[in-house]
Amino acid sequence: SQTIHQWPATLVQPVGSPLSLECTVEGTSNPNLYWYRQAAGRGLQLLFYSVGIGQISSEVPQNLSASRPQDRQFILSSKKLLLSDSGFYLCAWSVDSQETQYFGPGTRLLVL
């Protein structure tokens, strides 16, 4: 069966520091991968999605970037964190763009 992992689970970083959040999927090949940010009372905001290695689509221009160096690995990065980057980041995968998305456990990021 398919599983999705995210790490770290929790991260506290100072303003201006870099960021790297990792997401990996097991048990499937060539998945679509997604990064969301979840804020209380605001639902889930899609940040990036990828349909294949090296293919990244950005939904919201901001301080973050994403990369997909391997088929089942999706990384969310920042060169310099802002206070406003604090939040709960969720990774998700789907078989293709038409199918159900399945979510990872999330990473809670606090920028101080």
Place this chain on the structure above:
Amino acid sequence: AQSVSQHNHHVILSEAASLELGCNYSYGGTVNLFWYVQYPGQHLQLLLKYFSGDPLVKGIKGFEAEFIKSKFSFNLRKPSVQWSDTAEYFCAVKGGYSTLTFGKGTMLLVSP
């Protein structure tokens, strides 16, 4: 562009009460519709989905939802809630080849 509106941010019910959470979407064409649930401390997980066919969809844990095309609605129902249904519920819509759009969520608190 598609959008999703969930009518209630917070709902408080007693055990055995009936539940109906409203969800309306805006999109002019064919849609896929989803309800996701996030129990305290757990992953966001799929509750039920509608792609086509019978507009009354049954999901896990006794939940169901009805797609009413004329009303652009996909309300979630359960005849008798339990304390374990306490969670945050998200409606989501996917129109055509667009990405998934989530509502802002409804926090359900069931008192024993």
